[in-house]
Amino acid sequence: MSRITYVNGAYLPEEKAKISIFDRGFLFADGVYEVSSVLNGKLIDNTAHLARLHRSLNELAMAAPASDDEITAIQEELIKRNNLKEGVVYLQVTRGAADRSFTYPVNTPSSLVMFTQEHDLIDNPKTQTGLSVITVPDMRWGRRDIKTVQLLAASMAKQAAIDVGADDAWLIEGDVITEGTSNNTYIVTHDGTIVTQHLGHKILSGITRQAVLTLAKEDDIIIEERPFTLDEALQATEAFVTSASTFVLPVVRINGTDIGNGKPGRIAHKLRQIYLDKALNGTLA
Numbered sequence: 589m590s591r592i593t594y595v596n597g598a599y600l601p602e603e604k605a606k607i608s609i610f611d612r613g614f615l616f617a618d619g620v621y622e623v624s625s626v627l628n629g630k631l632i633d634n635t636a637h638l639a640r641l642h643r644s645l646n647e648l649a650m651a652a653p654a655s656d657d658e659i660t661a662i663q664e665e666l667i668k669r670n671n672l673k674e675g676v677v678y679l680q681v682t683r684g685a686a687d688r689s690f691t692y693p694v695n696t697p698s699s700l701v702m703f704t705q706e707h708d709l710i711d712n713p714k715t716q717t718g719l720s721v722i723t724v725p726d727m728r729w730g731r732r733d734i735k736t737v738q739l740l741a742a743s744m745a746k747q748a749a750i751d752v753g754a755d756d757a758w759l760i761e762g763d764v765i766t767e768g769t770s771n772n773t774y775i776v777t778h779d780g781t782i783v784t785q786h787l788g789h790k791i792l793s794g795i796t797r798q799a800v801l802t803l804a805k806e807d808d809i810i811i812e813e814r815p816f817t818l819d820e821a822l823q824a825t826e827a828f829v830t831s832a833s834t835f836v837l838p839v840v841r842i843n844g845t846d847i848g849n850g851k852p853g854r855i856a857h858k859l860r861q862i863y864l865d866k867a868l869n870g871t872l873a
């Protein structure tokens with residue numbers, strides 16, 4: 589069955605949804621995006637996603653294509669038209685279509701595209717087994733805090749992981765783990781402290797990271813926001829990742845070495861439960 593998508597003011601079946609070959613998202617990866625999860629037909633933590641969208645747009649001097657209320661109304665309309673109960677709403681803003689030039693076009697309206705994807709987010713089998721990851725050199729650019737659509741390096745890293753039978757890649761710079769291909773990364777030390785890379789230009793400020801760290805602090809877990817090395821990760825008692833579409837998922841193996849006892853960890857499990865409870869009863873953030 590064809591989905592209904594949104595392209596610059598029009599709701600269209602996916603076969604009819606088209607953008608210009610001159611769109612700067614296509615030619616220059618000159619665009620930003622957000623992925624908001626949907627549970628029971630409701631957007632999760634969407635206000636925080638829209639706040640990050642504005643930050644990304646501001647960093648690139650790109651105009652917002654619509655107000656937050658308008659964007660939310662379109663997201664909700666797509667959820668309704670596609671009868672989406674569980675999955676994600678993807679939204680992408682690009683600088684629009686203009687004759688190809690490295691300089692930003694003047695007075696070109698930005699472009700807004702949205703679509704839904706159905707996924708079983710809660711009953712993810714990886715919750716039970718945990719993820720196996722490999723480390724791949726982080727080849728991405730210097731402003732990973734801006735959520736741009738230039739995802740080729742991350743895509744290459746993920747494919748490299750799949751090609752060797754792993755689930756995902758952890759990106760490594762020198763001896764430090766920056767983040768995953770599409771998630772933030774965490775280890776738990778022997779004294780129960782969660783360690784995760786601090787915010788800055790090297791990683792994306794994950795919306796799920798923000799929520800999960802708040803929930804962990806409320807649960808009296810000590811958090812250290814600092815770089816951690818691959819060696820530290822291999823010595824950790826557990827490891828996990830967070831993202832909007834996976835919430836919290838345990839990592840049980842890195843480069844073929846078991847983390848802790850090689851089973852999903854207690855803290856990752858607990859944080860996933862707390863996050864999901866709050867998301868489902870509408871009390872997140």
Ligand code: PMP
Pocket residue numbers: 623767768769770771772791792793794795796797830831832833
């Ligand atoms: N880092 C990267 C590189 C990502 O692509 C993502 C997912 N978009 C995240 C972290 C997690 O961010 P969020 O929790 O907002 O999905």
